[in-house]
Amino acid sequence: MTLSLHFDKGTIQLHGMAGRYMQHLDGISWDERTNSYRTPAANYRKLVTALCEKNISFQDHARKFSAETFVLKKNIRPRSFQSEAAEAWLSEKHGVVTLPTGAGKTILAVMLIAETGRPTLIHVPTIDLMRQWKEVLSEYFETPIGLLGGGINDIQTITVATYDSALIHVTHQGNLFGLLVFDECHHLPGEQNQFTALGSIAPFRLGLTATPERADGKEQVLYELCGPLCYEVHIDELSGRTLAPYVVETIEVDMRPEEREQYEISRECYTDFLRKARISFQHPSGWAIFLRRTSESPEGRKAFKAYLLQKKLSQASGAKVDRLWELIQQHKGDRMLVFTQDNEMAYRIGNNFLLPVLTHHTKLPEREAFLKSFRSGEYPILVTSKVLNEGVDVPDANVGMIVSGSGSIREHVQRLGRILRARPGKQAILYELVSKDTGEYFTNQRRRKHRAYEGPVVLPDESGQNSAQIN
Amino acid sequence: MCFRTNRGKILPKLINPEATKLLEIAEELLAVFSGSVGQVREKLEEETKQVLDGFPGNAIVGRGLEKLLLDRTEFDTEAKTELTDLREKVFFNSAAFFSAKKAFRFPGVEMGDKADLGHYQIEIAKSVGISIEQLGRQLYGDLPPFQQVLRFRKMTAAGLLHRYNCAQLQGLLLRCEGLNVSLPESKAAGLRQLLKYLRFNKLLAKISHDQRKKKTLMLEIDGPLSLFVNTQKYGLNLANFFPAILQQPEWELDAEVRIRKNHVHSLHLDQSCGIRSHYRQFLAYIPDEIQLFSQQLAKQIPDWELTSSADFIPLTGESLCFPDFLLKHHSGKKVSMELFHKWHVAPLQSRLEQLDSQKGAPLLIGINRSLLKNIQLAEQVEASTYFSRYGFFFREAPTITKLRPLLDSWLSNVQKTI
Structure with missing residues (x-):
């Protein structure tokens, strides 16, 4: 019986496998559950290469794609670093390319998709990015571009999918594509996301990111699934050339007196509870213990409410809203993005200042209209919580205002990236509003630990008005 | 989730579905949700909060019950054109x-004066013809918060409490890598449903x-x-599968669950936990074409009777076959029948390999002709000795013409063996 390969739920089953082949093939195991040999789908390239090298004849029923010729509608004149990155990746046709936001990762992908000539699945983290990739790909390729995600299931030779949707479909469609592109590929090592790569037979893989670092240190998983880091350029190496020069200004805001009083009372209530219950957040399970203990008694529930209130007051104080209003007026004529930690604050600003707010609640047609109007300049301000953190291209935005955020370095660098697309004469500025003498100060310090903040950085002085100038 | 741990073991904190206080709170919540159709979500959540504020037990239980009911509630999430137009x-x-x-100057207001915000709001409201x-x-x-409730899928108070307990365990199973289940007394029909x-x-x-208890699977x-x-x-697949285990009359389950900073803890459960499954039993369903086939069989070959299969057949490699039907001869002889439809490519390949490698199984196999479009599979069917003796093809459903000679041949072979 001839050896044959079959795709089965993210794996390859080998039928007619003679025991003598085993010595030549790595990563194959006998599966007692189905009485067959099996290997992860991602092992396809290695498996087929080994079978060919050892002259073992086989029938390939796993692969459901073939070579394609992609005709580009218009020529690309790559920048020097894009050519270098392309050359580095094409030598093995797998690997991770790290380029800062705004450096043209999408165009690099267009070049590599055309060069590789295989059906391609592009993974993106959000629906907005999915739409944006489709627009760019449609500009360059004759072939229709498919979408998978946001309620759309239209698979084409080149398809853009959200990570979530690709994960759902990989068990039965992981054999349709020869090239996988992972945009914002630092998402790939996530507990679930990694199976989009592991469960696909695609022999060619391209990872794109500005920030491969992960808080959990799982970068290695990324390189195992996607290939090694093959090219890297840092944000400061392109500043002023490909990226706009930028300034980061941290503004410490005094709470209103009544907010300060409420903040102190609620913080005391919450910290008293921590002391009495002997809960320490230094303990690995401190947060889980806090949640459990606060749900067990009326006193605990009061402390939990106090915890939420003091956090809300520091992140979303009325004083910040007042300061934001001043900043917005100060930047009349500029293109501004306002970032908040949560939707509630985003909509509070939107309702108060009568501005467009883009969150995951915004329906697809309206979010497209908002982004289009912001890009064209019809809307000079867009308020958002987290959906614009990553990748979405808003080239003319030159002012970012972070009203509140997490301590995540990546979130912060990505937000900075939104305003860095180069334009002649553009000077980008990022404001961070931090409630003075609150826990938010430390959150702000945590997220600034990135190379983007190195150089002539000056942390805010006591008046809170110093700025970090990086050119 | 509510659970304790002791020496690496997870001890789930389940609620008592018969406790009067809990049944009362469940009734009250169900009354709020049942009466919420037409209301906005904000109002529903306010009323739910009032009920839960009066709940003396653990707040997490109250929030869990609310979450389960929200999952059964459908809200109007359609875009409202008049609001989209207003925003534009x-x-x-x-x-x-x-x-x-x-x-942008307002009369009597200095630039930078915070009062200009109020003027700005009034101007914009005026420009669209409504008040601020x-x-x-x-x-x-x-x-x-402003979306209207369209529908709520009702349930009983006891059902809600059982669902809560089931969800607690499903929450734990999300964090496991596999399940070990033993079934001491399962009947084939129940097992078939489980599979x-x-x-x-x-x-x-x-x-x-089980080597010690032979009847236990x-x-x-x-x-x-x-x-x-x-x-x-x-984890998600295993959690979704869990309520199917609850339908078995007797069962034991063991799982290694990663909780609390990813540390492995063991979870052991059995039918004594008393949780009721919310999955439906579908044992009784027989498709129309099979009913028709059964009637034809009774008319044309009255010596044989067709029933749903109530047993399984052990095959090579420790695997089990759960046939679709059982054909009983009036002499007491029985043979099972398994049908393969167009979506059964991999199961058919594996079944043919098993049947060709072992001697005589009391099984007839029917193959839908559409499966022969797969050339490799067609070759395997052609080469199968077992299929040549005990197999037949069909289009929509088996026909008497195809089945009669197989039944005769099988019966004579059995009699020869005897």
Whole structure:
């Protein structure tokens, strides 16, 4: 019986496998559950290469794609670093390319998709990015571009999918594509996301990111699934050339007196509870213990409410809203993005200042209209919580205002990236509003630990008005 | 989730579905949700909060019950054109204010004076012909708090409490890599249903008999990739599969669960936990074409009777076959029948390999002709000795013409063997 390969739920089953082949093939195991040999789908390239090298004849029923010729509608004149990155990746046709936001990762992908000539699945983290990739790909390729995600299931030779949707479909469609592109590929090592790569037979893989670092240190998983880091350029190496020069200004805001009083009372209530219950957040399970203990008694529930209130007051104080209003007026004529930690604050600003707010609640047609109007300049301000953190291209935005955020370095660098697309004469500025003498100060310090903040950085002085100038 | 741990063991804190206080709170919550159709979500959540504020027990239980009921509630999430149009007008007008470099002056207000915000709001509200209060209410009036309840799927108070307990355990199983289930007294029909849920959830199982208790079946359940990586990828599939285990009359379950900073803890459960499954039994369903076939069989070959299969057949490699039907001869002889439809490519390949490698199984196999479009499979069918003796093809459903000679041949072979 001839050896044959079959795709089965993210794996390859080998039928007619003679025991003598085993010595030549790595990563194959006998599966007692189905009485067959099996290997992860991602092992396809290695498996087929080994079978060919050892002259073992086989029938390939796993692969459901073939070579394609992609005709580009218009020529690309790559920048020097894009050519270098392309050359580095094409030598093995797998690997991770790290380029800062705004450096043209999408165009690099267009070049590599055309060069590789295989059906391609592009993974993106959000629906907005999915739409944006489709627009760019449609500009360059004759072939229709498919979408998978946001309620759309239209698979084409080149398809853009959200990570979530690709994960759902990989068990039965992981054999349709020869090239996988992972945009914002630092998402790939996530507990679930990694199976989009592991469960696909695609022999060619391209990872794109500005920030491969992960808080959990799982970068290695990324390189195992996607290939090694093959090219890297840092944000400061392109500043002023490909990226706009930028300034980061941290503004410490005094709470209103009544907010300060409420903040102190609620913080005391919450910290008293921590002391009495002997809960320490230094303990690995401190947060889980806090949640459990606060749900067990009326006193605990009061402390939990106090915890939420003091956090809300520091992140979303009325004083910040007042300061934001001043900043917005100060930047009349500029293109501004306002970032908040949560939707509630985003909509509070939107309702108060009568501005467009883009969150995951915004329906697809309206979010497209908002982004289009912001890009064209019809809307000079867009308020958002987290959906614009990553990748979405808003080239003319030159002012970012972070009203509140997490301590995540990546979130912060990505937000900075939104305003860095180069334009002649553009000077980008990022404001961070931090409630003075609150826990938010430390959150702000945590997220600034990135190379983007190195150089002539000056942390805010006591008046809170110093700025970090990086050119 | 509510649970304790003791020396690496998880002790789930389940609620008593018969406790009067809990049944009362469940009744009250169900009354609020049942009466919420037509109301907005904000109002529903306010009323729920009032009920839960009066609940003396653990707040997490109250929030859990609320979450389960919200999952059964359908809200109107459609875009509201009138609000989209209002936003477009408002933002067009507000953009004019912020686009211009020069100051937008209001009479009597200095630039930079905070009072200009109030004037700005009034101007914009005027420009769209509504009051500032109306504008505040309507601008983002289609956000979730303002969405209307369209439908609520009702359930009983006891059902809700059982569902809560089931969800508690499902929450734990999300963090496990596989399940070990033993079934001491399962009947084939129940097992068949269990394996259908297994396939539906894209899981695989290694099935074996307990060496000490021969009647007990052991199932090691995980997913295809579990063979290569320790993964919680199938946690969701396993959690969804769990209520199918609850339908078995007797069962024991063991799982290694990663909780509290990813540390492995063991979970052991059996039928004594008393949780009721919310999955439906579908044992009684027989498709129309099979009913028709059964009637024809009774008319044309009255010596044979067709029933749903109530037993399983052990095959090579510790695997079990759960045939679709059982054909009983009036002499007491029985033979099972398994049908393969167009979506059964892999199961048919595996079944033919098993049947060709073992001697005589009391099984007839029917293959839907559409499967022969797969050339490799067609070759395997052609080469199969077992199929040539005990197999037949069909289009929509088996026909008497095809089945009669097979039944005759099988019966004479059995009699010869005797």
